[in-house]
Amino acid sequence: MHxxxxxxxxxxxxxxxxxxxxxxxxxxxxxxxxxxxxxxVFRPGQVGQLSVFGVGESTFVINSPxxxxxxxQFSVMRAGEVTQRIHQLSAGDPIxxxxxxxxxxxxxxxxxxxxxxxxxxxxxxxxxxxxxHMIDHRADYGDIMIIYGARSPQDLCYRYEFxxxxxxxxxxxxxxxxxxxxxxxxxxxxxxxxxxxxxSPHNRVAIVCGPPIMIxxxxxxxxxxxxxxDQILTTLEKRMKCGIGICGRCNIGTNYVCVDGPVFSVAQxxxxxxxx
Amino acid sequence: xxIGWGTGYDPLHVTxxxxxxxxxxxxxxxxxxxxxxxTGYLVKGxxxxxxxxxxxxxxxxRGCDSRSLVALIQEKLLSRESLHIFGIPCRGTLDVRRLxxxxxxxxxxxxxIQGDHLVVQNDEEAHRFPLERFLARxxxxxxxxxxxxxDELVYQPITPRTAPxxxxxxVEAMExxxxxxxxxxxxxxxxRCIRCYACRNACPLCICQDRxxxxxxxxxxxxxxxxxPEKFLYHFIHALHLAGRCTECGECERVCPMEIPVTLIKExxxxxxxxxxxxxxxxxxxxxxxxxxxxPNEAGI
Amino acid sequence: MSRAIFIPRDGLHPVLDRLSxxxxxxxxxxxxxxxxxxxxxxxxxxxxxxLERQSTTxxxxxxxxxxxxxxxxxxxxxxxxASRVKINLQAEIAAxxxxxxxxxxxxxxxxxxxxxVFTGGPFQDEYYRKRRxxxxxxxxxCRQWDAACFCSSVGSGPADMEGSDLRLTPLEDGxxxxxxxxxxxxxxxxxxGEQPTKTQxxxxxxxxxxxxxxxxxxxxxxxxxDDFRGRFEDLEYWRSMVSQCISCGVCTFVCPTCYCFSxxxxxxxxxxxxxxxxxxxxxxxxxxxxSGHNPRPSKFERYRNRIGHKFSFIPAKYAxxxxxxxxxxxxxxxxxxxxxxxxxxxxxxxxxxCS
Numbered sequence: 001m002h003x004x005x006x007x008x009x010x011x012x013x014x015x016x017x018x019x020x021x022x023x024x025x026x027x028x029x030x031x032x033x034x035x036x037x038x039x040x041v042f043r044p045g046q047v048g049q050l051s052v053f054g055v056g057e058s059t060f061v062i063n064s065p066x067x068x069x070x071x072x073q074f075s076v077m078r079a080g081e082v083t084q085r086i087h088q089l090s091a092g093d094p095i096x097x098x099x100x101x102x103x104x105x106x107x108x109x110x111x112x113x114x115x116x117x118x119x120x121x122x123x124x125x126x127x128x129x130x131x132x133h134m135i136d137h138r139a140d141y142g143d144i145m146i147i148y149g150a151r152s153p154q155d156l157c158y159r160y161e162f163x164x165x166x167x168x169x170x171x172x173x174x175x176x177x178x179x180x181x182x183x184x185x186x187x188x189x190x191x192x193x194x195x196x197x198x199x200s201p202h203n204r205v206a207i208v209c210g211p212p213i214m215i216x217x218x219x220x221x222x223x224x225x226x227x228x229x230d231q232i233l234t235t236l237e238k239r240m241k242c243g244i245g246i247c248g249r250c251n252i253g254t255n256y257v258c259v260d261g262p263v264f265s266v267a268q269x270x271x272x273x274x275x276x
Numbered sequence: 277x278x279i280g281w282g283t284g285y286d287p288l289h290v291t292x293x294x295x296x297x298x299x300x301x302x303x304x305x306x307x308x309x310x311x312x313x314x315t316g317y318l319v320k321g322x323x324x325x326x327x328x329x330x331x332x333x334x335x336x337x338r339g340c341d342s343r344s345l346v347a348l349i350q351e352k353l354l355s356r357e358s359l360h361i362f363g364i365p366c367r368g369t370l371d372v373r374r375l376x377x378x379x380x381x382x383x384x385x386x387x388x389i390q391g392d393h394l395v396v397q398n399d400e401e402a403h404r405f406p407l408e409r410f411l412a413r414x415x416x417x418x419x420x421x422x423x424x425x426x427d428e429l430v431y432q433p434i435t436p437r438t439a440p441x442x443x444x445x446x447v448e449a450m451e452x453x454x455x456x457x458x459x460x461x462x463x464x465x466x467x468r469c470i471r472c473y474a475c476r477n478a479c480p481l482c483i484c485q486d487r488x489x490x491x492x493x494x495x496x497x498x499x500x501x502x503x504x505p506e507k508f509l510y511h512f513i514h515a516l517h518l519a520g521r522c523t524e525c526g527e528c529e530r531v532c533p534m535e536i537p538v539t540l541i542k543e544x545x546x547x548x549x550x551x552x553x554x555x556x557x558x559x560x561x562x563x564x565x566x567x568x569x570x571x572p573n574e575a576g577i
Numbered sequence: 578m579s580r581a582i583f584i585p586r587d588g589l590h591p592v593l594d595r596l597s598x599x600x601x602x603x604x605x606x607x608x609x610x611x612x613x614x615x616x617x618x619x620x621x622x623x624x625x626x627x628l629e630r631q632s633t634t635x636x637x638x639x640x641x642x643x644x645x646x647x648x649x650x651x652x653x654x655x656x657x658x659a660s661r662v663k664i665n666l667q668a669e670i671a672a673x674x675x676x677x678x679x680x681x682x683x684x685x686x687x688x689x690x691x692x693x694v695f696t697g698g699p700f701q702d703e704y705y706r707k708r709r710x711x712x713x714x715x716x717x718x719c720r721q722w723d724a725a726c727f728c729s730s731v732g733s734g735p736a737d738m739e740g741s742d743l744r745l746t747p748l749e750d751g752x753x754x755x756x757x758x759x760x761x762x763x764x765x766x767x768x769x770g771e772q773p774t775k776t777q778x779x780x781x782x783x784x785x786x787x788x789x790x791x792x793x794x795x796x797x798x799x800x801x802x803d804d805f806r807g808r809f810e811d812l813e814y815w816r817s818m819v820s821q822c823i824s825c826g827v828c829t830f831v832c833p834t835c836y837c838f839s840x841x842x843x844x845x846x847x848x849x850x851x852x853x854x855x856x857x858x859x860x861x862x863x864x865x866x867x868s869g870h871n872p873r874p875s876k877f878e879r880y881r882n883r884i885g886h887k888f889s890f891i892p893a894k895y896a897x898x899x900x901x902x903x904x905x906x907x908x909x910x911x912x913x914x915x916x917x918x919x920x921x922x923x924x925x926x927x928x929x930x931c932s
Contacts, residue, residue: 004701004703005668005670005703006700006701006702006703007647007648007668007702007704007840007851007853008647008648008666008668009666011663011664011666052842053650053652053664053666053842053844053849053851054650054652054842054843054844054849055842055844056840056841056842057840057842058867079867079868080867081867082867083867092660092661093662094652094662094663094664096664096666212870237866238864238866238872239863239864239865239866239867241838241839241840241856242838242840244698244699244700245698245699245700246694246695246698246700246702247837247838247839247840247856248836248837248838248856248858248886249837249856249858249863249864251882251886251890252872253885253889253890254889254890254893254894259698259699259700273806273809273885274809274810275872275873275878275882276872
């Protein structure tokens with residue numbers, strides 16, 4: 001009976017916690033039901049609702065690659081009540097998860113294309129799952145470029161695996177907002193670095209995620225570079241409760257971010273009411 | 277801009293109007309069906325676009341509403357200089373719900389006042405209703421029908437219908453009942469509350485609006501449950517935050533879709549404020565409400 | 578088996594007594610000190626139904642309670658490893674057979690939308706579905722409408738029985754009750770009542786016919802989606818229409834079609850519940866994000882979404898169905914008498930933007 005109740009979380013256990021930045025932590029969790037963990041499938045870009053029982057639920061993208069069967073990974077920025085409590089969890093603690101939810105990336109349509117990831121801060125999380133999936137299937141994709149920026153070097157997530165990304169034949173451009181001692185990467189805001197790098201829009205899809213202000217300028221600059229709106233994908237965030245398209249709050253016009261998103265092309269967004 | 281009253285979806289229902297130019301003035305009406313206290317619009321971020329610097333805003337107030345203005349001025353939420361107050365001595369407004377219910381009328385064409393009667397014309401004929409019989413409870417106990425603060429007085433002042441010593445007769449009637457009866461009364465009344473927060477949002481002095489403690493998760497005084505203890509707590513938080521501030525305009529009670537007499541709770545607190553602290557809210561813009569100050573030598577308590 | 582019975586006016590109590598012995602029966606009753614209002618309550622012998630006027634609150638909470646427990650949880654020590662804490666999780670989905678006696682067509686129409694939202698999407702809301710499957714509607718042919726009613730303007734009408742199981746036709750001396758689908762037959766049998774006379778059947782048929790032809794409300798609000806899109810960014814329009822709004826939740830809570838809800842956790846000690854409760858899109862907190870960003874920061878965006886949801890988004894999603902049943906409750910109960918009909922009618926281009 002419970003299998004049919006979409007509000008009922010699966011019980012899981014925190015396996016590992018990684019402190020990414022001063023306010024972002026990554027949780028690796030394992031479903032308590034081993035069989036379900038083994039059979040768990042999802043698309044890159046799909047999300048999960050994490051439950052801290054007694055506090056509530058919040059939505060986060062699953063940022064491990066689908067090929068990873070040992071755990072599900074979520075990166076959580078401390079902001080509200082639930083995220084605050086998630087930050088207090090450590091290995092061995094129980095947690096609930098409802099996943100996978102949402103649409104995810106249509107990675108099949110990206111095959112054979114050049115890819116440009118543009119990420120800012122915690123916005124690298126939804127990009128990481130797709131990136132790792134592409135590295136797993138590297139031959140299916142053309143040139144892959146990542147422009148990833150944060151305020152300071154200490155605000156970049158997944159620093160410990162940048163070398164591994166590069167080994168996957170990925171052109172990783174890192175940038176921070178201002179000079180820091182010892183920083184060897186670029187200095188400047190993500191949209192500016194994007195214009196400087198000027199990746200060709202030919203046969204390329206750009207996938208953008210980050211703070212709203214960054215997205216705004218990145219979209220503008222992508223257009224300047226010649227990207228069409230159906231060549232740009234982004235993931236949206238809204239306040240969510242049910243996560244299954246019923247409770248009514250995360251709509252943008254007719255679309256619910258929780259089931260019709262979180263991944264939308266800019267062309268889709270242009271057809272929706274302007275209420276972000 | 278001037279805020280006043282205009283005709284709503286039928287002649288019995290009045291809706292606030294925001295006059296932005298001379299051409300809007302014809303929408304303005306005044307009659308015993310003008311039930312809303314408009315002063316809340318001045319303080320709850322409701323004015324869009326915001327007023328231009330140095331420009332005044334006009335507002336129509338009855339006696340009770342003018343006291344809300346005084347309270348808001350006292351608490352420095354409004355400046356007297358920014359207002360042009362049209363004061364209207366008021367003989368009382370009607371309990372429209374009761375009128376609709378008892379008369380059973382619909383398809384109303386027009387409403388006029390003839391002497392002490394409200395004349396309602398529907399498709400078939402004219403019906404006369406004595407105003408006195410349908411006055412709202414708040415108006416039956418009114419002691420300040422004349423605006424206490426104004427720039428222009430629209431009609432001649434009138435004599436208050438209630439003497440100060442009778443001000444709290446509804447509270448006294450309630451207190452004459454046994455404790456058990458009162459408990460039963462409030463349990464059954466508050467049980468109907470649907471927590472729509474109309475009472476709070478209609479109150480010109482409930483100024484926390486979107487930051488109300490009834491809805492915050494940190495601190496979390498209330499849950500989403502709709503059981504009696506939660507409803508009790510909500511209404512008593514509401515009332516206690518108004519202790520010594522409430523001017524008894526009765527909006528909280530009027531707007532309640534479930535017809536819960538919630539103003540009574542505030543009346544009791546005001547009775548205590550009067551008896552212990554010798555203070556009546558919303559009369560003197562210079563006065564300091566007793567619970568907004570601290571006097572170690574307080575005599576009343 | 579007979580498909581219709583007659584209940585004399587003074588015979589209502591025995592019928593409801595019999596029904597309520599077997600199942601939950603909800604009826605509208607008068608409430609409030611002045612008895613002006615009304616709400617649906619669970620019938621117990623002695624309850625006095627008030628069927629002559631629309632209730633203040635609709636029967637919405639019978640199928641979507643204002644608050645319900647979705648699941649309960651407890652933190653317990655792992656018996657095999659004392660250093661570990663485990664969660665005991667329980668979700669109970671139960672529903673009793675229920676009859677809603679004396680709702681109106683507008684009340685029931687709300688559930689037609691609920692059916693699509695809660696059970697027609699990619700995920701099934703089992704809590705709602707189970708209650709819905711166990712609930713029967715005995716619905717009145719409505720003869721009382723006022724200036725706020727407009728069911729005919731949203732594609733329904735005072736005799737619309739879609740979604741109902743039994744039809745109650747008020748006659749001079751009682752009610753004719755007819756089963757309008759097969760699942761209602763056992764209910765009718767349980768009710769007992771009298772065999773209707775030919776005269777009663779004819780009188781009922783005439784009244785039904787007459788009522789079906791009634792036009793409650795003027796105008797047609799069923800094709801407003803495009804007009805809404807055209808007005809979406811016209812903030813001046815929304816200001817001119819709803820400056821009066823005080824951002825309370827009355828319109829949404831008394832609305833038979835408003836279903837939006839919140840989910841919150843409550844805990845005492847080591848145990849707690851996850852609650853589902855009515856929420857209101859009129860509240861600032863409804864879309865407030867943890868970052869502080871709010872896509873609908875003022876009452877204008879919020880009211881706009883309410884109109885859009887009912888008259889544009891829902892019709893687009895559910896084959897033209899309007900997310901409004903025309904019951905008029907939001908108009909009648911609004912503290913500042915905002916008229917939703919006017920807001921929708923005036924969406925049309927070139928309509929005067931001033932109220």
